[in-house]
Amino acid sequence: MRLAVFLSIAAVLVLAVVMTLAAVTSVVSTTQNTQNVSLASCNASIGPITAAGSGGQMDASKLNDEQRGNVARIIAIGKDRKLPPLAWQVAIQAGMTESGLRSLNYGDRDSLGIFQMRPSMGWGSPAQVTDPTYAINKFYDVLEKVPNWKDQRPGDSAQDVERSAFPDRYHRWEAMASHLIGAAGDVVDPTGCGEGTGNLMPAASGGAAKAIEFALAQQGKPYLWGAALTRQDAYDCSSLMNQAYRSAGIILPRVSKDQYKAGAHLPVEQAQPGDLLFWAWDTGNPVTIHHVAMYLGDGKIVEAQQTGVPVHIRPVSFTERGLVRQAVRPGV
Secondary structure (H helix, E strand, O other): OHHHHHHHHHHHHHHHHHHHHHHHHHHHHHHHHHOOOOOOOOOOOOOHHHHOOOHHHHHHHOOOHHHHHHHHHHHHHHHHOOOOHHHHHHHHHHHHHHHOOOOOOOOOOOOEOOOOEOHHHOOOOHHHHOOHHHHHHHHHHHHOOOOOHHHOOHHHHHHHHHOOOOHHHHHHHHHHHHHHHHHOOOOOOOOOOOOOHHHHOOOOOOHHHHHHHHHHHOOOOOEOOOOOOOOOOOEOHHHHHHHHHHOOOOOOOOOHHHHOOOEEEEEHHHOOOOOEEEEEOOOOOHHHEEEEEEEEEOOEEEEOOEOOEOOEEEEOOOOOOOEOOEEEEEOO
C-alpha cells in the first residue's frame, strides 16, 4: 500500500514537472517564432474580434427597420467621411446604448435623437439633433477630437463623446456592433490586423515562463478569498496571477477586473502560454469580471478557482460560458 501511494505521489510530481517544462518551452518557442514578424499597427482589443460566437449576430437579428436604417446611415456617413470601421462601431454602440438606435423626440431633460444630444449643451437645435444625418455627423465631429480614440475599446470612446454617468454600459453592445460593421459594412477585417492578430502582437514577455513556473509550483495549495499578496500558502484567483508575474518582475493590479487592463489584448482563441484569461457575468462588460486564470497552452489553464478547490490545472474551452473574448498579455 505504501509503495502504491509513493508511486502515485511520484507520478503527480513528474506530471507537474512535465507541464512546467512544456509550458516554458512553448513560451520560449513563441518568443523565437515572433521575433522576425513585422508588427502591425493595430490593437487586437478593439474591432470585430468581439463578434466571435453567436451573441452579436443574435442581437443584430432583433433590430427593426428603423434601427437597421440608422446603422446603415452610420456606416454610409462614416465611409463618406473616410473614417475607419472602428468609428462606425463606436457610433453604433453609443446609439444603441442611448436610444436603441432610434431617433427619439424625448429623453432625460432635453436629450433628443439617436445619441440623446442636448440642445442646451450646444449639440444643435432640437430639429437638428433629431435629424439622423446631422446627429451622426455631429457625433463623428466630436469623436475625431477625442485623443487616442483609435487606441482604445469602442465603448470607452463612446463614453468620451457622450460623457454618461454610467460609463461602462457602452460595452454591452460591442459584440453586436462589431458584427454589424463586418456584415452591414461589408468589411472583412475592420481592424486591419488580419485574422492572425495574435501572431502580429509582441510575443509574450520573457517573464511569462517564470510566471508559469511559479503558478504551477503552487498546485495543491488552498483557495482563500482575499488572500494577502504576502501569502504563498493560499491564494485567490487574482493573487495567484499577481504573485506569479511579480516573481518575474511584472507588477499586476490586485483584482481580476483591473488585471484585465494590465496588458495587451488579443483574441482569446489566439492566447499563448502565460496570457491571462478572464470570466465575467456579462462578457461584454469588463466591470463584471470575477475570475482570472493563466493559460498554459494546449487547451489548459492553471487557476485558484474557488473555496474548497486547491490551485490546479484544468482543461479550458474557448467557448465555455462566461469566458471573455479577449485574453491579456502582461508585460506587453
